[in-house]
Amino acid sequence: MNNSVWIITKKELNSFFDSLTAYILLIAFLGFSGFFTWITGSDIFMRKEADLEVFFSVSKWTLFFFIPAITMKMIAEENKSGTIELLLTKAITARQIILGKFLACLLLIGIALLFTISYYITVSQIGNIDHGATLCGYLGLLLMSAAYIGIGLFASSITNNQIVAFLLALLIGVFFHFIFDMMSYNSGGFVGQLLSGLSVNRHFESLAQGVLDTKDILFFASLTIVGLLLSELFISKRIK
């Protein structure tokens, strides 16, 4: 089981690095987050605090846009070229295919985040950094990425057009990213609570501030799982 997942993951990672996708993503991600963290706006030197909060809030946005760009081709392209038929008639299940692709995307984001550890090291040299809070922030970024990859794979699984997959992933993402949050301010009671509970922003902010709460982890995990299950459903629906 795990071996089949890993075969898919390896193939997808190879194709990221064979095409320019991986390099463009890494350069753009490090460029954006580096620029805003160190050089301009309310950067680290203006804040006069040794933490990575700026980096986290910038990454929250860059990843929001980049993840749909890497997930959009994952299944839509297989649907379009017909290679999905090759995959589904081999000794691998729809779930393993989805998990393999999910893992490949998450690893690519993980690699991008790994490079930013240099920021962490630098800041920790400048002042007293809160190690726990920083770790929490990274965990938050990874969990948020997983959730958006789930959404992106789902968007990719229901179409054979990559642009449609990209836009759909952004459209769904935008609701979780801030629209639910904004709406929650204007509605009270249960609806307001529900909306704020569905907001990626709320859950991410609390993690980024160093509050490790199982509620937040559960939220991201369930969003991821729902996305992956729906993708699995849609690719095996083609079988029917």
Next chain:
Amino acid sequence: MDVRIDNLTKSYGNQKAVDSISFDIKSGEIVGFLGPNGAGKTTTMKMLTQYMQPDSGTIWYDNSSSYDVDIRREIGYLPEHNPLYEDMPVMDYLAFAAALQSVPQSEVPSRVIEMVRICGLDVEKHKKIGELSKGYRQRVGLAQAIIHNPKVLILDEPTTGLDPNQIVEIRELIRKLGREKTVILSTHILPEVEATCDRILIINKGKIAADGTVQQLRKQSEGKSLLQVRIEGAPVEHIAEGLRLIEGLQKVLLVDTTNKRFEIESNAGDAVNRLVYRACVQNHWDLLEMIPFETKLEDIFRDLTIN
């Protein structure tokens, strides 16, 4: 591995693509699916490879009819249109296909090399699949289908896009593989089934129109035989008249007046030759030519699929 299909049915909306077909295929048999476009060949193959689920009916592989990876591992499949990962190099792709079909890691490189040799991919093996010509892509498709040494081989139009030499090579390869495997291939190239298949299934409008060896199908086609004769020694009209008097002949056609050639259609098989010869002797005509024609597969096919 034996394959048994039981009352398989599949509809797209209101249209029945496959309409309760049943057949048996024994291990070591090469079966050709023949049929006009849209007859249900590809749909049947998609169900055989578990890409589609039938609306009703069962597919048995030996004694198993479950939908799972253990069955798919024993199947090698070349889909219609031969989809491939364009941006993958040939060798990497073959290794990927082998790994997916659970070929042990240690055997993957040797299997890849063997496939490159068998399918004649040596010159192109380091290129990306997207850079290959259609014939080579077809070979890659075939290589990925047989790389894990499957027991059942399902090939949807395996020779499209190949040049005549390659077609002969691929047919030989299929024949060789067919000795120990169950092979099902579809095509609408009639000489292809005659050249490669032990058995033909003609499918039309989702149903099996005929099932048997080429010889059996010929016999089935009403035992018709066609004879071309050239007779001299009397005016053509006389000869035609005389031939029509022979009992057992269905149709006498004058096809060539100057050379006095006639076409005779009958149900009588070999006996016709004798009857025609006797008639010539009796009437003192000179029999110059007598050529028996076999009913062509094309005719059988047309008979069965046009109505």
